[in-house]
Every structure is written in structure tokens, then in C-alpha cells.
Amino acid sequence: MKVAGAFAAGGGSVRSVAAACTAGITPNPSSVMPRMPLEEFVETASLLDSLRRGVREMKKRKPSDPLSWFFQAAIHGVQLDPTDLGYKYYKAALDQDPGVAQVDQKYWKQCPHFGQHSADFLPWHRAYTFHFEQILREHTGDSNFSLPYWNYGPRTNRKFPKAFGVQHLDGNPGNDADENINPLIMKERDFYLTYYEHPLIPNMPLLELSDAVVDNTSALATDIFFGTTEDTGIGGGIADNNPGTRGLLESRPHDNIHRVVGGIIPGAAVGHDQNGHEIEVDALGAMAQPPTAGFDPIFPVHHTNIDWIWSQWSVMPGKKWGTLPDASWFMERPWFFFDAKGNCINEPRKSYFDHRALGVKFKYEDLSSMPLPLPSFPAALVVADSGTASRIKSTQAVATLDSRIEAGSAQNTTIVFPSRTLDALRSASFDRSQKRLLLRISITGLNRLPIVGFDVHLTRAAPSGELKRTDPSFLGSVHLFVHAHHDDEVFQDFTIQDPTVVDSASPAVTFVPVALTQSIGTGRPNLQGSPLRITSISVLAQDR
Template sequence: MSITRRSVIVQGGVIGAGVLASGLPGIKAFAQISPLPWRRSLQGLAWNDPIVATYRDAVRILKAMPASEKFNWVKLSEIHGSPSGFKYCPHGNWYFLPWHRAFTAMYERIVRQVTKNNDFAMPFWDWTANPYLPDIFTMQKTPDHKENPLYVATRTWRPTQPMPNNIVGQGVLNSILASTPYEIFGTSRPRGQNSLDPSWITGGGGTQGILEATPHNQVHNNIGGYMPTASSPRDPIFFMHHANIDRIWATWNLRNSNSADPLWTNMPFNENFYNVDGSFWSPKVSDLYIPEELGYTYGFRNYFKVATASAKTLALDNKLSSVIAETTSDAAVAGLTTAFVENSKAATRNAPLSLPVKIPAGALQGIFSQPPLPSGMETMDFGAAREQAASAPRVLAFLRDVEITDPKTTSVRVFLGKHDLKADTPVTDPHYVGSFAVLDHSGDHHGAHGHRPPPSFVLDLTDAIQRVYGGGHADGEDINLQLVPVGAGAGKPGSAKPARLEIAIVSA
């Protein structure tokens, strides 16, 4: 299929169509089609589309290679991890996005090499536009009666069941794209990082925002089979999922810059990946900013064309970066108020956990007096949305060191001030804040300090506080954050026990 102006619109998916049809710099993609291979949405691609057929052929070829070959399907997946645990793959810190961009790009290049199709680009599964497992992964045999190497029998997610709206829906996507700065959008640095020692890459230790904690982790866990495990790249749908995560990052970069901290930009992934000739490819993070420089495109142009931000917006972003990196305290910085509560109890399906936190008098008054903040998706004007957001305080909840049992089958829902909370309380309830899950790292004990800390998460409570408490909250009273685990995929939920809840109220 040739790429035309019409196919850009049709195949661009929810994000692509919205961004390219706006007044953003990406509109130039309509005027000039890139000569680079174009990553397209799986939605609407037939089973015998050349892109799908190329990927299917490549998976078949790689699976048939001798086990000793470095490009053997299983051997390649072990770069990510194996049944004994994760190897080079980072989760739960700020290397998550660039590492997986390089990993997916490596596979994309290998597919071109083994199929001799240099026009191939890894398609993406836009689960916001189509929350069902794509048909090409659910048929055991293709319509020409051949075995389908994209089918994995151990998946537990039913083809007729959509991914839940509260993990992949448009509202979740809007919140992701409105998240700033990078360490809230793309997960934060490991706690205490002070060097470029490679052990920081795989040791977790950061705080996960919505992108990693919600659609990334929960789509992995829901699919089942290999996907909730360190061996997840053995399922060919892995790369469709990660191409979509990568596309969201590229979209975010149209109006937002990545972290400039050298602990992130200068980190090398030494001998983590292969070139197509079998030699090692060892990019550092700053080599991985631009998809086009890696040999593929989503049709966007002019990344990082951030409109000149006001002093207020810059001040807010700097404070948010300091808060999430835990490099400041409310005693040292004006415009920052914090409160916390320690915890030793676990939330279960039958016994939700309530975490009341006393907020200092007057700290929330700026929240109550502001209208709900826009995401920027309404008018596609992200710059204006950021300026408006900087005019009011933001309230962030940090759930630190959350111990989750049965993580492969557990999703944790978060509510605010819901006194009769139950496991079946719907996510449409106005008290609902969001949800998170984690990939199972229970077998991993490596990291910067010889162990892997439990995961941490950040949620923006600003809109929920306006919605739930409004002007009816007495000054100086507690706000009550609540957790309830629910089942994910085909299993029963475990428990969730945060060691600490911190509330940060940040204003420019």
C-alpha cells in the first residue's frame, strides 16, 4: 500500500489525526510525505497487507533460526528478559521510554534485513481507537490456511473483550499528553541517582506516571501469556503495543521537551542492542530523541517546538521536577506545601485502604476557586493549556514503595473521599482518580544498591479535588485517598500496601 495524504489521515489514529489536523507544526506532514518508512496504525490493515505480511514472515523466519543464532526469536527476546527475570530492560524509571524505543527500532531493522523489505516500519496498535486485540493476532491460521506465527495460544484476554476505557480511553490519553514535565510524563529518575553507573538503568527506583503505570503496565498484564512477564517480547503483539507507547512519546514531544539532566541524556545503553550485521549498537539516551534519525516516522515534524513559556510556567515545571526528584522540601521552596502519612496496612478487594491526610489551612483554596483545567486536546492548543494550568496550584499524590502481591493479575484503583468504596464501585463514579499496576519484578534483585525497591506512583489530584470537595471542604480538614485492588486479566487480585502517601501542593 502506498502512503498518500488520505492514508495519513485514515491510518494516523486518534493521536495522529488530532495532532496533524490541528495547527501544530506536524501539519507539514500533509504537505510533504516523508521518504522514511511510515509507522501506521494496525486498524484497517488487512491480514495480507504488505506491512502485516512482512512482519508475519519475519517472525516466522526468526522463530525458525537455530537457537544459537543471536537473531533467533527467543534469543533476541532475552535482551529484554527471560523466565529468570529481566535483563537489560528498565521499568519504573526514566530510562523506560528511550530503552524501549531503541529495542523496538532494533527489531524493526532486523525485520527489514531478514525479509529484504526496506519499506517496512513497525505498525502500532492504537488501543484508544480500537481497544480489541487486533484480528491478525487472534487467528490461529491465516485465511490462506497457513499457520499464523503472530498467534500465541497462552494469551488469556478474550478477542471479544475490549481493553477497559479507564486504562486506554481518550480521557486517559488526554491526561497523559497534559502531563509535564518529563519526569511526570515518562517516569522519574531513580531515587538518589548520582552517577551514570549502568546499574541505575535496571534498578527501578523511580516514580511512575500515568503512561507507564496505566496503559503500558495494564495492557501487558491483561493480555496474559508472555506479556506480564520478562519474556514479553516473545509475544509478537509486544512491538505493536510499544510502537504505540513510542508514538505517544513522539506526540508529547511536539509541544514538550525531554529532561535536560545529564544523568538522563548521557546514559549509554552499552551493548544492549544489535545492528543488522550482528555488531553491537550502544546508543545513549540523547541519540534516541528523534524517530526520523532512527529510520522511521509517524509523520510529525518539528519536535520540541515549544512555544516560549512564561516565567510562571517555567517556575511551576522546575518545582514539579524538584518535587518528583525529591530534591527539595516545603521548608526551602515558596509555593510548595507538603503533607504525608505513613502506612503499614494493605488494601484488599474486600477491605479497601483509606489514607487520610491533613492538609494545612489555606493550602487548597486556590484549587477550589479555579475552573477545571483543560488538557489542550479540546482545542489542540497545548501551550495555552500549560499557561492556564500554571495559573493555579497542582496537587500531586505520591504513593511510595507500593508492595503489590499477585502483580500479574492486580490493578489498583484510586478514589478520593469515597466513604462507601467497594471493589465494584464503577470507574465512572466522580470520586474515581485513576488506576495503576506494575509488571512483576519479583525475581529481580539487581539495581544500584543491590536490590530493587517496590514501585512508586504519582497521580494528579487537582481535578478530583475540585470535583469531590469543591467549596464544601472545611479549611484544614483531611482529604482521604483510597485504594482498592481489582482483578486484571484472567486472575484474582492480590493486595497493595504503600509505605507512605505524600501530598504535594505546587504553585508557581
């Protein structure tokens, strides 16, 4: 296999290549095959062999090498806290290669799940996947190789892909030779959803994805990319610094796919009982948290599918950019990637908004339609822009429900606004023509929440019937793909589209449990698990 550039000998240091981050983007040549659905990809043995070979070769490289599997995963996220279970990935890399400790950490933990604006999510992950794919292609030895995309939308594709779920390639569990272990396997995944091998349980896996977890209807239906707030528009916005806000595509299906694949790993961590004795406790799998998700080989084919959904949206009639950020935002260079030769790349955000300009193709895209083009940004306009700080919209608390609430997974949980909250809302002095209302939910214990989702509805009174995502009361879904270390509290904001709801006599917030997985064969929804632990609910006013 040919590996190009400075790292052909098997692993150089990032320090030797990144002093001047001046390499430009090299688009894919026209000979590179279009990305195809995973279910078609695996039918061609040579393509699947190329994928396995590329992953295996990247995993062989020194972790301090930018072309290695570890380094590429760490660009997305890496856990550096020794008290967290996810630290084991960094610890293993450090034990193998002391040079890992010398890497400039500006290259790591760059994904927009660590406090950046939601509008960064789609372009950053397109950039990451594009550059990762070029590096992987170099390691496959196939110059035409492209990643497939995990096309989990059709009901025939709801079962976890077997190519990623078998451990022993020859089917013999007793053959643990290195060449017989599937490089696409990951033990830190949900057992009943992703495992295909077990000596005592036949017909594994037992679960598959539900309709709710793959739902992308709201993302495809919206007409705008950038929302007026960060939780509207397919791509989000730049209105606040709250890492709990999401654009529509990041919220569904992206987040919940991460959570169900990672799942809960029984007894995977060590805790302490009330007497201080060590005990086994459950832990989240790799895909379920941003600092560890990139280490799972299913991660790239999940994100090629997210890129495919965005690409479909971009050529649909009637789509527009919405509340466009200022020109300087597009010209900023906050991200660092590497090309297939190990050269550092630091290009503007705007470089990643057109997949075709990158030479990325999808097998079933409509080539007769052009992706939504970005406007041109004259240099004078860019210079005149005032920068990031001025983009943040002021937000203030108006009223709060401080009661601790547990929303169970067996039935809906409704909280009616108490009189003191209503009094605070009615006495608040602000101009509603200049403000929009948000609902903030503070949650704890997300590190233990099972693979059950929760939809959030705001109604004028306690609801008596079924609540659906198509109802005007639907605000969004609780975001499960967050870094919740131990029992950290996280908060999530939802835009109240109809602010008159809070003026009613007894407005109510309802949490609707949503099965993200179901039994294979029977379709029985999997709603088992611990409740959602809510510490407070607040109404906020944000500048328009």
C-alpha cells in the same frame, strides 16, 4: 531471502561480534514505508505475509545469535530463575543451543522495568523497537518494510487483532503442518481476550479492551516530558530508584495493555497444596511480566503504538521538557543493541529522542510540525556534571498505615487515616517548602491478580459519590506490569499534588476497581477476580 552480514550462514555467536561495540546508528532510508495502523496494514496481504515471514525466519535462528527472536526478546527481558514459570523460554533456548549459556548477559534484561529511572522508559523502548524493526526488515526480504502499530484507541479496534489470534492460517484446526501455524500466535495469552479458535466455544474471542485500558488522555494532556517526580510528566523522571514509579504514558495505556493481553493462564503452573502435593495453579501470561513480554509477537506492535503516542505529543504546541536531567545523563551510554548485520551498538541516550532523526515515519503524523528539540549540551557542561548518584532525591517515611487491606473488584474500598497516622503527620518536623509528599502503597500477590485495574484517590474525607480520573483526588493507577515473583511485595509511589489534603480531619485513600476488558456485544465490564492485597500505606517526604 537475503540476510546481511556475519550471520548469513544461519547464526553466529554474540562473542564474535560484540568485542568492540562501536557500530553507529544507521537511520532508515527514505524509501522505508511509514508505520501505519495495524487495521490498515493487515488489509494488504503482502505486508502481512512479510511480517509473518520475518518473524518465522527470526525464530529459526540459533538463540545465541543476536538476530534471533530469542535473543531480541531477551534484550528486553528473560527469566533466568529456574523456579519461575517464565524460565521455560530460556530453558528451551539452552536445550536448542548450548551457546546461549556463553552469552554475556549484559545484553539481556535491559528494559527499564528492572529498577531503572522511569525517564529511561520511552527512549529505551524507542531504541529497542527501532533496532528490532531493522533486524525484522532484513528477515522479511522487503527493504521498505516497517512495523505497523496496534491502534487500540478507537472503539472499532478494541478487539484483539485476528492476525495475531488465529493459530491455523488456513482455518483448519486439524492441519498442524509447520507452514500452517501462525508465527504471530502465542499460547501464553489471556484466553477469552485473544483466542480465535476453540472447538466448543463459538465466536471467540469473548472479551475486548475497555475505554479505561486504552486511556491516554493524561499522557497527551501534560505539558512536560520530565516530571518533578518520577510519576509526573509523559516520560517520568530520575528522582528515585523505585522501580514502581512510572511516567504517565508508561502507566496508561502501556502497563495495562501488557497485563490484559498476558492475562491469567488457568492451570499453567505447578504449585503445592498444604500437604506438599503438586497441584495445577494459575499463572501470568507472557505479556503480563517484563521478563517474558518480549517473546510475544504482539509486543513490538504495542510498542510502536506507544512510540506513535509519544510522537504525537512531541509535535503538539506548548510542550516542553520540564525538569530536564543534567547533560551527562543524555550523554551516558547504558544500552546495548544490534543492527541488522549483527554489529553491537552503544549510543548515548540523546540519540533516541527524535524519531525523525532515526528515519522513523508514521502515516498520519503532522510533518508540518517539528518534534520538540533537545537543548544543545556543550562538552564543558557534560564534563562538569556530577553523575547519577547526585540525582537521587532523599526520601523519608513520615507516617504509615500498617493494616493489611484487601480491595475488592466489586466496589470501592476506602481507608480513612487512623488517629495515630494523623498524629505522626502533624508531629513530623520538615519544611514543606523544601519537601513534597508521596503516597506509597505496598502490594503483594500481583502474580495472581486478575485483569482488573485499580485507580487510587486521596480525598479530604471518605467520598460519598463517584470518583473519576478527572477529579483532583486522582493520584494514578496501580501498576500491574511488574515482576512479582510468587508473593513478592512491591511498592508504588504516587505524588500528592495537593499536600493540604493530609492536613484535613479525616483524609482517606480509596481504591476504585476498573474494568480493563468488557464483553463483546454487550459492553458489560469484566470485574471478576481476586482482590488487590495491600500490606501497608505510607506517606513519604521527598526533597524537591
